[in-house]
Amino acid sequence: MVSLKINGKSVEVPEGSTILDAAGKLGVHIPTLCRFDLHDINLHNQGASCRVCMVEVAGRRNLAPACATPVMEGMDVKTHTPKVINARRVVVELILSNHPKTCLTCPKNTNCELQALAAELSIGNIGFSGKTTQHKIDYSSPAYVRDMNKCVLCRRCETMCTQVQTVNALSGLNRGFTTTVGPAFNMPIAESTCVSCGQCVAICPTAALSEVNNVGKVWDAIRNPDKFVIVQTAPAVRAALGEAFGLPAGVPVTGKMAAALRMFGFDKVYDTDFAADLTIMEEASEFIHRLKHGGRLPILTSCCPGWVKFFEHQFSDMLDVPSTCKSPQQMFGAIAKTWLAKELKVDPAKMVVVSVMPCIAKKYEAGRAEMAPGGVPDVDIVLTTRELAKMIREAGINFAQLDDEGFDDPMGESTGAGVIFGASGGVLEAALRTAYEWITGKTLDKVDFMDLRGMSGIKEATIDVAGTPVSVAVASGLGNARQLLEAIRAGEKQYHVIEVMACPGGCIDGGGQPYHKGHVDVLLKRMEALYTEDKTKVLRKSHENPFIKKLYAEFLGEPHSELAHKLLHTSYVKRPRM
Amino acid sequence: MLKIANFRDLDKAYAEFKPRMALRTEADHKSFAKRELLICGGTGCQSSNSLILLEVLKKEIKAAGLEDQVTAHITGCFGFCEKGPIVKVFPDDVFYVEVGVDDAAEIVESHLKNNTIITRLLYKDPAQGNKPIASHHEMDFYKKQMRVALCNCGLINPEEIEEYIAAGGYQALALCLEKKKPQDVVQEMKISGLRGRGGGGFPTGIKWEVAAAQPGPVKYMVCNADEGDPGAFMDRSILEGDPHSIIEGMAIAAYAIGSDRGFVYIRAEYPLAIQRLQRAVDQSREAGLLGKNIFGSGFSFDLELKYGAGAFVCGEETALLRSIEGGRGEPTSKPPFPAQSGLWGKPTIINNVETLANVPQILRRGGAWFASFGSEKSKGTKVFALAGKINNVGLVEVPMGISLKDIIYEIGGGIKNGKKFKAVQTGGPSGGCIPAAELDINIDYDNLIAAGSMMGSGGMIVMDEDNCMVDIAKFYLDFTMEESCGKCTPCRIGNKRIHEILTNITEGRGSLEDLEKLKNLAEVIKDTALCGLGQTAPNPVLSTMKHFWDEYVAHVVDKRCPARVCTHLLDYFITDSCVGCGLCKRGCPVSCITGNKKEVHVIDNALCIKCGSCISKCPTKSIVRQ
Secondary structure, eight states, rough: OOOETTTTEEEETTTOOBHHHHHHHTOOOOOOSEEEEEEGTTEEEOOOOSSSSEEETTTSSSSSEEETOBTTTEEEEESSSSHHHHHHHHHHHHHHHHHHOGGOOOOOTTTTTHHHHHHTOOOSOOOOOOOOOOOOOOOOOSEEEOOOOOOOOOOOOEEEHIIOOOOHHHHHHHHOGEEESSSSSGGGGSSSOOOOOHHHHHHOOSSSEEEOOHHHHHHHHHTTOEEEEEEEEEEHHHHHHHGGOOTTTOOOOOHHHHHHHHTTOEEEEHHHHHHHHHHHHHHHHHHHHHHHHHHSSSSOOOOOHHHHHHHHHHHHHGGBBBBBOOOHHHHHHHIIIIIIHHHTTOOGGGEEEEEEEOHHHHHHHHTTTGGGGGGGOOOOEEEEEEHHHHHHHHOOOOOGGGGOOOOTTTTOOOHHHHHGSTTTHHHHHHHHHHHHHHHOOOOOOOOGGGGGGGOOOOEEEEEEEEEEEEEEEEEEEEHHHHHHHHHHHHTTTTOOOOEEEESTTTTTTTTTSOTTTOOOHHHHHHHHHHHHHHHOOOOSGGGGGGHHHHIIIIIIIIIOOOOHHHBBBBBOOOOOOO | OOOSSSSSHHHHHHHHHHGGGHHSSSSOTTTTTTTEEEESHHHHHHHHTTHHHHHHHHHHHHTTTTTEEEEEEEOOOOGGGGGGGGGETTTEEEEEEEEGGGGHHHHIEEEEEEEOOOGGGBBEGGTSSSEOOOOOGGGGHHHHHOOOOTTTTTTSSSTOOOHHHTTTTTTTHHHHHHHHHHHHHHHHHHHOOOOOTTTTTOBHHHHHHHHHSSSSSEEEEEEEEESTTTTOOOHHHHHHHHHHHHHHHHHHHHHHHHHEEEEEEEEETTTHHHHHHHHHHHHHHHSSSSSGGGGGGOBBEEEEEEEOOOOGGGGGGHHHHHHHSOOOOOOOOOSSOOOOOOOOOOOEEEEEEEHHHHHHHHHHHOOHHHHHHHSSSSSSSSEEEESSSBOOOOOEEETTTTHHHHHIISSOOOOOGOOOOOEEEEEEGGSEEEGGTTTTOOOSSSHHHHOOOOOOOOOEEEETOOOHHHHHHHHHHHHHHHHOOOOOOOIIIIIIHHHHHHHHHTTTTTHHHHHHHHHHHHHHHHHOOOSSHHHHHHHOOOOHHHHHHHHHHHTSOOOOTTTTOOGGOOOOEOOTTTTOOOOHHOOOOOOOOEEOSSSSOOOOTTTOOOOHHHHHHHOOOOOEOO
C-alpha cells in the first residue's frame, strides 16, 4: 500500500494506483475527458491526452495528469487550487474553441461528455477563437456517421478498435492541429476493414461517432397509409431500454416496449426472439448434420453481423467454418415477407419490416446484397435501442407508467432459448438445449449451462451428449474471437461449436444500446435481466415453440428444406485483410 | 581482414595503425618529407564540392609525382563551416579555407612542391586587420575551444576502422570488458558528471544506474540520432566524422546496463551519416567488435539502424520508442520512464549522439578528468552550433561555464555587418531568447534555465537589431505548431492559438488584452502539455515577452514594429531624393503611387498592400518603410 495526501487528507491505496484512483477513494471528484477504463473487457484508455484531470503535486515542476500518474509514497496532491482550476479551464476552452457549438441539434445533446464537462467547469465564455478543423463528414457507412469535427482526440475509439476488437480500422492520422482519427489514408470508413461493431460509437464522448438515425424513415413509413408496417425487437433491447427513462439497469421492459410500439401505430408488434428460436432450429440441424456426416467442425455461429464481416476480412481462408444461417433479424424479415404476408393476406410489396436492435452493425447487415433476395430486402429499416428511446420521447409517452402489453401472434411467441440470445453464450446455450434432445432423443432437464454465462471474454465447456463429449467455446469481443480462431487455424485447439459475438458480453453491450458510460455493472444487470426472463418462461427450448412448429408444418417443411435454405441461409464473401 | 578476437589483438592493431597518426599528432615541423592532406568530408563541405576537390587534388599529386610523399583523404567536420571547404595540411599545420576545385593545382604546385604557403587561401582575421593566419591554433574561432566529443572530427578518416583504432578507439570498451564490472562503469560515469546532451540534461550515470537495476534479461540500448532542432548539426557531424565513437559508446552503455541489443534511431534525411554509420557498424561487426563474445569476454552486443521520417517529436524519447516499435511517433506519459519500461516494455536507455561520443573518452581518461572542466553542476564540454547573424557560423566545442559573450564575440567573431547584437536563441525552438543584458552568463544547464531558456541540443541562433522579437516568437511557434504530434490538447490546439494571436499582433490586430491572454495561455501550456515538445513550445513567447515587452506593446498599442519587420505595420514613403522616373508607379500592382514625371511621387498607404515591389524597382533608393 502507498500512502499519500490529497487536499491535506491522508489516503492509502495499492501500489500502481493512479492519483485519480486515490482521489476517488476519498470522494474527491477530478473531472476527466479522454480517460476510459473498462477493466473487465481489457480496455484501458489512459493516453492522458486531454489534459483535463491535471492536478498539482508538491515538488513537481509542472501539473500532473491524475489519470496516468502513479501514486508515490508521501505524495502531496492538490486537486482544485486556483492554478489547477485556471489550467483546466484553459484546456477545456481550447477544446471548445475547436468544437462546433451546435449542441441544440447535435445527436449527442444532453448525452455529451464534453457538454457536461463545460457545464461542470461553468464555462460561460470561450476565451480563444481561431481556425477550426474542417474534416469532411463521413457518411459512407450505413451504420454510423463520422463527424471528426466533433472529435476531441480522446482516442477511445482507436483503443477499442485496436486493443479490444483488433479490427485495426482506426488510427491517428496527420499531425498538429489537423490530427484526426480514421482509417488508413483517411479513406471512407465503408472501404476499410471496419465491421460496424459500434463499440467505438458506444464510448465516444461526443457526437464524433453516432449511429445513422433512421427515426424519420420509420415515422414516414407509419404515416404512409399504403404501407403495412411491422416491427421486431431484439432480445437485448428490452434489457436496456428502461435505462433511457431513468429505470434502474436490469429491469426488463418487454411489456412496456410492446405497448409503446403499438402506440406509435405499427400494424403489428413482433419479437425477434421468435426468429431466434427459428435460428436454433436451422443451426442445430446444421450442426448435427456436420457432426453425423463428418462435416467441417467447429461450426461457428453467424448471428452477429460484426463478427461475420470480421471473419470475412480476417479469416477469409476459413469461410466454410461458420454456419450458413442468417441472423434472427434477417430470418424474421424473410419469413415475414413470405409466410406471414400470406397468413395476414398482406401484399409483401407493401410490407415494411422495421427492426429494433441493440446494434449498429444490424443496419449494415440489412443492407447486404445477400439479405435482399430478388432485390427485396428482408428488413427495411433498422433502429437502435437509442433511436427507439428517442421515438418514445418524441411521441410523448410516459414510458415508466405504461401498462405491459404482449406481442402479436404468430411471430411474437418465443421460448426462453430465444431470449438469452442477447447475452454472450446465449446462442450456444439455446442451441445445446435443442441439439441435445435431437441427438439423444431424451429430455434435457438441466437447461442452464452456467459455464457459458457471464462477462468472460472466452468461455469453454465440454458437454456430455449421450456419451459423446462435445466441446464448445464462447468468445465475445473480436480480439478474443481472433485468439480462438487463430488457435484453431494453427491446429492448437479443437471444438465442436463456437459462439462468437463482436461486442464484449454480447448484444446487451451492443453499439446501439443506451450509453453505459464505463459501468460494467450495468452490463451484468442487463445480462441478468435476460436470464431471469428465460427462467420465467414456460417453454425454454426453441423446438417447443408452437408457432415455430406451425411454421415448419405449414410452410417450410423441415429444417434445411429447400425452401428453408432459400429463405434462411446465406453465403459469405472474401474480403481484404487490410 | 581485421579480426579482433581478444584484448591483445586490439593492442597489436593499435601498435600497427598508430603510425598513421604520426604526421597529424606528433608533427615534426622541420621535416616535410611526407605530407598528409585532410579534406572535410562532412555534408556542408561536400555540398561545396569537397569530394571533387579531393579527387582533383589526388590527380594533381599523382601528376606531380608526389604520390609517395603525399596522401590525401577525407576527414570529419572541422567546425568552421562558414569558411568551408577546408583543407588541412600536415605536418605543416596549415589550415586552408574556402578552397575551390580550381585551387587544387596551386596547392600542389606551390605548397606541396615548393613549400610555399598560399596566403590567398588562409583565414584572414578581421580582428587583426585581416591578417592571414596559417595555423588554426592561432584563430580566435579555435583558441577557446576544447574538443572531447569532436576530438576525432577533423583528425581521422571516418570511413576506416583502422583510423579510429589508431586514435585509441575501442580501448575504452576493452578496458571496461577486461577490468571493470558494469557497476564500476556506471560509477565512472557518475563521477564524470556527464549530463544528457540531447536537451534534457539528465545525469547519464544515474540513467544507466536505474536501467542496470531493473530485473530481467532483456534490455535495450538506444541511440537518439534524431537531431531535429533547426540549425543544430553536431550529432550529424559526429556521425559523419567519428561514427565508431558512437558504436563504442553504445557498447559500453550496453555493458553497464546488461543489454545485448541496440538501436540507432537516425533520421532518414541524414543520408551521409547513415552511410558512414552503417559502414562503421559493418566494419566493427566484421572485426568482431560487435556481435557475440566481444574480445572473448563473454559480452555480446549488436545494433541496428532504424530510420526516422524526420518528425521533430520523435526526438522525444517515448515517441522515439513508439516509432522504433513501428507505431505512430507519439509520446506517452512518464512515469514509467524508459529506463523502467521502454522499448516493447523492456528497460531501455536512450542517449543522444553527443552524449555517447563522450563516453569512450570518459572511460579512457577517467570520470574525474572529464569532471575537471565545466561548471559545478555541468561538467565537461558542450558542442554548440552557431548560426544566425554571426560572423563565424559553425560548430564549436567549449568547456561548460564559458560565458555567452566569449562564444559570440570571441569564437563567433561578433555580429555580421557590424550590426548591434539583440538576442541569442539557445536550445532551438524549445529554448528562449537571451538579451544583451544577460550576455555575461556562464553557460551551463541551470544558468540557461534560470535565464528562461535551455541548453537543448546546443543550437545558438544570434539575432541583431533588424530582428523583430514578436516575429521571431511567431517563427518558432510556426515550427512547433507544425511539428506537434497532435496528441494532447494544449499542444495541438493551444500552440495553434498562440500562433494565431502572434499573427494577429504582427498584423496589427492585437490588443493589450491579447498580451495577457497570450501569457496565461503560454504558461498553461508549459504546465499541462504531455511531452517536452509541448511544454517547451511556449518558451520563445515567454522569453521574448519577458525581455522585449516593449516591442510587444509597440505592436499592439502603437501598431508599430520597431525593427521594421512586420509588413502590415509599416507605411511606405517616398523621400525627396525621388527623381520621378515612374518605375515604382508602373510596377505597383494596386496602382497606389501617383506623381508626374520628374517630380517626387506619393504612395497612398490606404491602398498600399506593402508588397515591396516599388522598393525593389526604385533606382535611387528613395522609398522607405517605417
